[in-house]
Amino acid sequence: MHYVQAKGILSATNGMNLYRGCTHGCIYCDSRSKCYQMAHDFEDIEVKENALDLLEAALRRKRKRCMIGTGAMSDPYMPLEKRLEYTRRALLLIEQYGFGIALQTKSDLVLRDLEILKRINGKTKAVVQITLTTADEELCRIIEPNVCTTKRRFEVLKTLHDEGIPTVVWLCPILPYLNDTEDNIKRLLEMCVEAKVRGILCFGMGLTLREGNREFFYEQLDRHFPMLKQCYIRNYGNQYVVNSPHDAELMRLFHRTCEANGILHNNDEIFDYLHRFEEKNAPQQLTLWDMN
Numbered sequence: 001m002h003y004v005q006a007k008g009i010l011s012a013t014n015g016m017n018l019y020r021g022c023t024h025g026c027i028y029c030d031s032r033s034k035c036y037q038m039a040h041d042f043e044d045i046e047v048k049e050n051a052l053d054l055l056e057a058a059l060r061r062k063r064k065r066c067m068i069g070t071g072a073m074s075d076p077y078m079p080l081e082k083r084l085e086y087t088r089r090a091l092l093l094i095e096q097y098g099f100g101i102a103l104q105t106k107s108d109l110v111l112r113d114l115e116i117l118k119r120i121n122g123k124t125k126a127v128v129q130i131t132l133t134t135a136d137e138e139l140c141r142i143i144e145p146n147v148c149t150t151k152r153r154f155e156v157l158k159t160l161h162d163e164g165i166p167t168v169v170w171l172c173p174i175l176p177y178l179n180d181t182e183d184n185i186k187r188l189l190e191m192c193v194e195a196k197v198r199g200i201l202c203f204g205m206g207l208t209l210r211e212g213n214r215e216f217f218y219e220q221l222d223r224h225f226p227m228l229k230q231c232y233i234r235n236y237g238n239q240y241v242v243n244s245p246h247d248a249e250l251m252r253l254f255h256r257t258c259e260a261n262g263i264l265h266n267n268d269e270i271f272d273y274l275h276r277f278e279e280k281n282a283p284q285q286l287t288l289w290d291m292n
């Protein structure tokens with residue numbers, strides 16, 4: 001881990017990454033891609049030392065409150081967050097300045113900050129997004145080795161719902177020949193239904209591979225699933241989008257199950273929900289009618 005001084009913290013769409021790099025070790029991670037021009041090892045986490053000062057200044061400057069996003073490029077609840085508490089302190093600032101939060105993680109450490117999330121959600125909106133890829137615990141330990149497994153993430157989703165925090169699941173990536181089975185998708189969807197998630201994001205039953213993440217992914221395939229790399233190379237070459245041969249039927253199953261259970265499954269609608277700032281208990285503006 002190393003510290004840097006960052007120039008800014010919020011992107012144009014109000015996303016933030018307090019850390020850069022990630023130690024969760026997912027074998028398919030897109031954030032390893034060369035296009036992100038990381039100048040350090042992916043596991044050597046860059047901590048933006050002045051991130052909280054920058055965030056406070058940015059929140060104070062904003063004329064309109066909005067949703068703040070985090071977790072797109074690096075999990076905000078990596079093990080080092082236990083000690084550094086940057087995410088926790090950022091949530092406290094978001095609460096203090098009356099903004100909303102939409103965070104994305106795979107870690108049960110998010111429950112440490114449940115009370116802050118509840119307070120934010122009481123005033124505006126706090127949404128937790130959790131990724132689920134496989135219902136097979138053993139496979140999960142291989143493809144997402146350094147973070148809690150699906151079983152625990154399912155418990156976290158249920159706890160969040162019971163505590164009034166809305167949740168969204170990222171059902172991706174689905175890796176051809178590994179977790180692209182009907183049984184797996186069915187079991188994951190059953191978990192989502194039971195945990196009463198608000199929406200499920202799915203971009204097709206597949207994954208993306210490009211320079212940087214492809215090499216790492218293939219190394220891990222060689223390590224854990226001999227001969228599978230050759231199969232990928234034969235069937236997909238250097239394609240960026242790598243879809244399962246079962247994409248069409250699995251997508252039908254996905255849409256049908258969500259529809260039957262009242263779960264949002266249109267990606268645009270879900271992103272709209274994640275970005276929409278909502279204020280609860282806002283004083284109603286008096287109308288002439290009220291005054292009479």
Ligand code: SF4
Binds near residue numbers: 026
């Ligand atoms: S948790 Fe996200 S950022 Fe971290 S390794 Fe996994 S996919 Fe990459």
